[in-house]
Amino acid sequence: MDLETVPGVGATTAEQLAQLDDPERALREGDVAAIARAPQISDGRAARIARGAIRQRHDDHDEFLQTDRARELYQSVLGLLQERAVTNYAQKHLETLYPSTTRSRIDEVRSFVTEAVEREPAPEILDALAGVSPLESPSNLRVRERCLATSDAETYAQAEQTFPELSIELVEDARDLSELARGYSTVIAVDEAFAGLDLTGDVRVLPDAFDRIEEVVPERLLTFFASNRERLLAAATVHEKAAIEPPCDLDALRDCLERLTDEGTIAGDDELVQLQRALDDLDTAVSSAERVANDHLREAIQEQNVTIEGADLLSLVEQGARVDSLLERELADEFTAAIEAARSELLDILAVDDYDAIAERVFADDPTFPVERREEPVGRLQTELTAARDRRARRLKADLASDLADLREPVERLVSAALELDVELALSRFARDFDCTMPVFEDDADEVCSGFTIAGGRSTLLDVPFEAVEPVDYAVEGVALLSGVNSGGKTSTIDLVGLVVILAQMGLPVPAEHVRLERFDALYYQEKNQGTLDAGAFETTLRSFGNLVHGAGNRLVLVDELESITEPGASAKIIAGILGALDEQGTTSVFVSHLAGEIRAAADIDVQIDGIEAVGLVDGELQVNRSPVKGRLARSTPELIVEKLAQESSAEGRFYDQLLAKFEE
Numbered sequence: 001m002d003l004e005t006v007p008g009v010g011a012t013t014a015e016q017l018a019q020l021d022d023p024e025r026a027l028r029e030g031d032v033a034a035i036a037r038a039p040q041i042s043d044g045r046a047a048r049i050a051r052g053a054i055r056q057r058h059d060d061h062d063e064f065l066q067t068d069r070a071r072e073l074y075q076s077v078l079g080l081l082q083e084r085a086v087t088n089y090a091q092k093h094l095e096t097l098y099p100s101t102t103r104s105r106i107d108e109v110r111s112f113v114t115e116a117v118e119r120e121p122a123p124e125i126l127d128a129l130a131g132v133s134p135l136e137s138p139s140n141l142r143v144r145e146r147c148l149a150t151s152d153a154e155t156y157a158q159a160e161q162t163f164p165e166l167s168i169e170l171v172e173d174a175r176d177l178s179e180l181a182r183g184y185s186t187v188i189a190v191d192e193a194f195a196g197l198d199l200t201g202d203v204r205v206l207p208d209a210f211d212r213i214e215e216v217v218p219e220r221l222l223t224f225f226a227s228n229r230e231r232l233l234a235a236a237t238v239h240e241k242a243a244i245e246p247p248c249d250l251d252a253l254r255d256c257l258e259r260l261t262d263e264g265t266i267a268g269d270d271e272l273v274q275l276q277r278a279l280d281d282l283d284t285a286v287s288s289a290e291r292v293a294n295d296h297l298r299e300a301i302q303e304q305n306v307t308i309e310g311a312d313l314l315s316l317v318e319q320g321a322r323v324d325s326l327l328e329r330e331l332a333d334e335f336t337a338a339i340e341a342a343r344s345e346l347l348d349i350l351a352v353d354d355y356d357a358i359a360e361r362v363f364a365d366d367p368t369f370p371v372e373r374r375e376e377p378v379g380r381l382q383t384e385l386t387a388a389r390d391r392r393a394r395r396l397k398a399d400l401a402s403d404l405a406d407l408r409e410p411v412e413r414l415v416s417a418a419l420e421l422d423v424e425l426a427l428s429r430f431a432r433d434f435d436c437t438m439p440v441f442e443d444d445a446d447e448v449c450s451g452f453t454i455a456g457g458r459s460t461l462l463d464v465p466f467e468a469v470e471p472v473d474y475a476v477e478g479v480a481l482l483s484g485v486n487s488g489g490k491t492s493t494i495d496l497v498g499l500v501v502i503l504a505q506m507g508l509p510v511p512a513e514h515v516r517l518e519r520f521d522a523l524y525y526q527e528k529n530q531g532t533l534d535a536g537a538f539e540t541t542l543r544s545f546g547n548l549v550h551g552a553g554n555r556l557v558l559v560d561e562l563e564s565i566t567e568p569g570a571s572a573k574i575i576a577g578i579l580g581a582l583d584e585q586g587t588t589s590v591f592v593s594h595l596a597g598e599i600r601a602a603a604d605i606d607v608q609i610d611g612i613e614a615v616g617l618v619d620g621e622l623q624v625n626r627s628p629v630k631g632r633l634a635r636s637t638p639e640l641i642v643e644k645l646a647q648e649s650s651a652e653g654r655f656y657d658q659l660l661a662k663f664e665e
């Protein structure tokens with residue numbers, strides 16, 4: 001795949017993307033999190049690139065959202081979806097959902113969503129998802145006790161690429177290798193030519209080292225699993241709680257993780273622990289053994305009455321004989337017992353098998369007081385224990401790395417599946433929280449409909465809790481004016497229309513009992529202006545409508561109180577003209593207006609007027625029927641208040657009757 005063919009990806013971005021492990025997969029699957037891992041690519045940019053790749057796949061090049069308000073509605077929808085995702089990954093992935101004009105893209109998402117909404121968003125799954133995130137490969141791993149050696153410059157360069165964790169050394173002959181073996185615990189020679197040579201030190205000749213990466217650097221796998229432990233365990237729990245078939249044996253995975261420390265070394269091996277402990281305790285164990293022997297001897301000497309014959313005393317004094325010989329003669333048994341006690345103390349503390357012979361040599365059989373260690377056997381013990389520990393650790397690491405190698409690829413799928421589930425659950429939660437249903441597109445249905453029909457629609461964007469939102473029925477084919485009392489819900493109704501159409505064209509379910517619509521090419525939503533525009537701004541707004549009425553295709557146009565841009569008389573004429581042009585094009589349009597009557601009067605066409613009516617005034621509060629009534633110009637709030645005053649029998653009754661009659665003219 002040529003990355004530069006993706007819309008929005010130039011030469012520099014293509015280079016940045018090429019540094020990913022598998023950029024084609026990331027683009028194909030819309031994996032925003034992976035794309036964002038490329039250098040210099042922000043999350044927002046990654047989402048745009050992923051959307052570009054999807055658009056390219058569906059040959060979907062038209063922008064559906066044509067105005068700021070349309071884009072704002074889309075962002076609100078996205079926000080509601082993202083709030084329902086647990087992982088950062090899913091939040092970003094949801095940004096690849098956009099309102100599309102192509103049937104293949106809408107159908108693709110619809111089939112994904114149809115399955116997703118069946119998923120039960122159980123709290124224990126959501127809890128487990130909190131611990132899942134994409135797997136990471138630790139980048140700063142260094143293994144210092146091992147090196148790789150070659151005599152070939154090309155192999156050297158290749159080794160540097162393949163084994164960034166190891167030092168790579170250039171050598172000429174066996175002597176160089178043996179020299180290296182003094183500085184490293186293990187030297188891995190990769191040239192065939194070194195096989196069969198007499199090499200000293202731990203030098204392994206592995207000409208196929210490049211195919212045995214796990215064996216050469218088992219630490220790479222071990223640290224990968226150690227640093228991703230929590231994510232892997234969480235992803236495993238997600239699979240169990242959601243009853244999804246895992247791509248690997250989860251017990252085997254857990255068992256492997258238990259054999260690893262957080263640093264990527266071996267955990268839970270008794271023998272290794274014993275060897276390490278013996279090494280750590282060696283010095284204190286020897287000191288403790290010395291103390292045992294000397295305490296024993298001190299006690300024995302204190303209790304002893306030594307009778308020295310004159311000849312012996314003379315010999316001691318004249319020949320400079322040491323007290324040792326006296327000790328040997330008089331306290332031989334006690335000395336033997338003291339040395340035995342010291343040896344057994346040492347072995348008890350070290351608690352490792354197979355080292356008795358060396359440990360026994362730590363204390364000499366020749367009687368001395370005080371008893372002191374011999375450094376040579378202590379040093380031997382140190383060397384032998386270290387070698388045994390390293391041997392054991394190496395073997396266990398190799399065994400574990402070989403078990404982990406089988407899990408390396410499945411765990412990627414394990415985590416991906418958990419993250420994808422989060423995307424699905426976000427959609428499922430959205431559909432459940434807002435009682436959504438799948439909309440029906442005109443081109444899916446037997447009966448052709450144009451425009452839209454919403455039954456029992458409830459906006460998710462209102463300033464009241466969703467449970468308190470009153471359902472709205474509204475259908476428009478062609479152009480319509482929407483009239484209604486102040487605060488009756490006119491803006492909220494066209495918001496609902498915009499919201500429903502955006503969701504439907506994203507391929508998502510909509511918050512309504514039933515929705516039918518045509519597949520629109522674009523959404524123009526002109527929000528209400530705050531106050532009259534100056535001449536320049538007025539001209540710009542008019543120009544935007546000029547462009548709109550010249551375009552072609554099935555567009556949806558929603559406009560809120562356009563009359564506020566200029567004086568009422570002129571507004572009514574302008575709106576009537578725009579409606580006429582839109583009607584000619586067959587565009588579906590809803591214009592919210594307080595001047596619906598005046599506009600109809602100025603229009604050349606028979607414009608449909610719908611009305612959001614107040615059904616009465618209770619304690620000064622308007623009671624509103626939120627569903628626009630077809631073909632009815634809604635009475636305004638002032639008219640309702642005048643009517644109420646006229647009905648109340650009062651001295652001014654006649655005055656209010658006359659006022660009311662003015663409204664009915």
Ligand SMILES: Nc1ncnc2c1ncn2[C@@H]1O[C@H](COP(=O)(O)OP(=O)(O)OP(=O)(O)O)[C@@H](O)[C@H]1O
Pocket residue numbers: 462463464468469470471472484485486487488489490491492493626
């Ligand atoms: N379907 C509904 N269910 C419950 N409350 C609603 C509904 N529609 C609107 N409302 C309430 O009515 C308020 C006013 O709605 P909205 O702004 O849409 O009215 P409007 O007719 O456009 O007002 P204006 O004539 O002042 O522009 C909303 O803020 C909301 O609290």
